[in-house]
Amino acid sequence: MKTKLLLFLIAALMPITLTACHSGKKSDTGTPVEKAFYLGGLKYETWVKLSIGTDGKVSGTVASNEYFVDGETVSFTGVITDGLIEVTFNGEPPVVGDNSEWTDKPWRIEEREGKEVLIIPFHAKSYETFEWRDMEYEFEAIDATLCYEDESRRIIGFWKEDYDGFIIRLEAKQEGVKSFTVHDATAFECLIGDLLVLSNGTSNVRMLGVYDLNTCYKLFEIEENFMGEITPDDDQTGFTFYRYTEEMPLVRWYATAGEWREVNIVPAELFNADFEKKVEEVSAHLFNGMQLAALQKTRVSIESREVTYLDEYKWSYIE
Numbered sequence: 001m002k003t004k005l006l007l008f009l010i011a012a013l014m015p016i017t018l019t020a021c022h023s024g025k026k027s028d029t030g031t032p033v034e035k036a037f038y039l040g041g042l043k044y045e046t047w048v049k050l051s052i053g054t055d056g057k058v059s060g061t062v063a064s065n066e067y068f069v070d071g072e073t074v075s076f077t078g079v080i081t082d083g084l085i086e087v088t089f090n091g092e093p094p095v096v097g098d099n100s101e102w103t104d105k106p107w108r109i110e111e112r113e114g115k116e117v118l119i120i121p122f123h124a125k126s127y128e129t130f131e132w133r134d135m136e137y138e139f140e141a142i143d144a145t146l147c148y149e150d151e152s153r154r155i156i157g158f159w160k161e162d163y164d165g166f167i168i169r170l171e172a173k174q175e176g177v178k179s180f181t182v183h184d185a186t187a188f189e190c191l192i193g194d195l196l197v198l199s200n201g202t203s204n205v206r207m208l209g210v211y212d213l214n215t216c217y218k219l220f221e222i223e224e225n226f227m228g229e230i231t232p233d234d235d236q237t238g239f240t241f242y243r244y245t246e247e248m249p250l251v252r253w254y255a256t257a258g259e260w261r262e263v264n265i266v267p268a269e270l271f272n273a274d275f276e277k278k279v280e281e282v283s284a285h286l287f288n289g290m291q292l293a294a295l296q297k298t299r300v301s302i303e304s305r306e307v308t309y310l311d312e313y314k315w316s317y318i319e
Contacts, residue, residue: 037118037139038169039096040160045181046096047169048139050118056080058087063179064094071095073172073179084108099125103134115140147188152177153213155196157188168198170213180216185209189229193236195219195302199226208241210302220305227295227316238302242295242314249313255288263291270294270313278315293318 039046043066050060058078064071071094078087084106093102105121118139125132144158147168154171165184172179182198186206189197194213199206208222208230224243232239249270250263260279278292297312 036144036156038158038160039137039139044095044097046094047171047179048118052080058085062089062093064096065179065181066095096122097124105134148191153179155188157185170196178213178216182209182211190232190239192232192239192302197230197239201226208300210300222300222307224298224307228314236302238300240297240299240310242316243298243309244293244295244316244318248296249294250318251292253286253288253290255286260292266294270315274313275315278317282317291318292316 034049034051037048037050039048044064046062046064048060048062050058052058056079058080059076061073061075063073074089074091074093076087076089076093078085080086085108086106089102096102101123103121103123107118107120110117110119119136120139121134121136123132124135144156146154147157148155152172152174154173156169156171157166158169159166166186168182168185168188170178170180170182182196185198185200187199189199189208191197191213196211196213198209198211200209201207206226207224208226210219210222211217212219224241225245226241227244228242230239230241247264249266251260251266252263253260275292275294282290282292292315294313295316297310297314299308299310300306301308
């Protein structure tokens with residue numbers, strides 16, 4: 001890809017393979033090959049979903065967002081002949097940058113160093129000379145994970161080169177459902193009603209972010225050290241999780257003594273059946289200095305955004 005564009009493209013356009021695998025050869029089953037391609041810029045992101053049939057017919061959609069919230073989705077059809085993909089848009093294609101324009105030149109797929117690259121010609125302004133000229137943008141293949149799917153939306157997550165963060169992508173499957181992208185997440189956690197819950201952080205200790213599926217914006221953050229899984233309330237009014245802090249009751253394994261010892265004050269009632277169960281679980285993997293912490297159950301009210309610490313604990317291994 002030409003990197004010196006006025007729209008300041010980040011690295012490359014990267015496709016996400018949504019089927020298990022694709023060799024580029026015709027399938028005996030007649031099943032179309034489906035792919036999704038991604039372009040990330042400082043202002044715009046562009047998503048191209050592409051389906052290639054065994055008969056050479058091509059169809060798909062293009063959606064571009066500005067600052068991570070999608071605009072309209074435009075469909076296209078076409079054919080692939082001798083490796084060249086001729087595409088016709090059903091309407092005006094979306095903006096991919098302030099100084100980049102789509103062309104009617106054919107796309108093509110190449111393989112480089114064992115990876116597929118989709119190449120799309122654009123007409124763009126040079127960042128160096130400020131002159132308009134034809135440029136080829138390269139879409140490099142990356143892997144994606146299907147996080148969640150129902151009748152109205154699909155949620156995928158992926159990493160991309162030269163970007164230190166997990167990207168979560170929500171794709172609408174019905175009218176009235178919005179598509180958008182969230183950067184700098186660590187993991188998809190769950191959907192609760194009209195809310196998306198993501199976690200962000202390192203290792204198994206993270207913070208939580210709650211997003212509105214209707215507005216596509218973050219509602220609030222929960223700056224607690226989240227561990228484990230989220231459990232939604234039965235009435236969908238909130239959720240619970242277990243939190244960790246350095247003040248949590250803590251025990252450590254001393255190999256020379258062959259026993260667990262308290263690191264701080266541990267209430268007697270916490271040396272319970274759950275503690276014995278956790279000790280049994282880790283018994284085959286003991287090492288000197290191993291630590292177990294009693295995590296505190298925490299509830300979050302969606303309406304009030306109130307965080308409540310409950311008098312309920314669960315033992316967990318702490319790295």
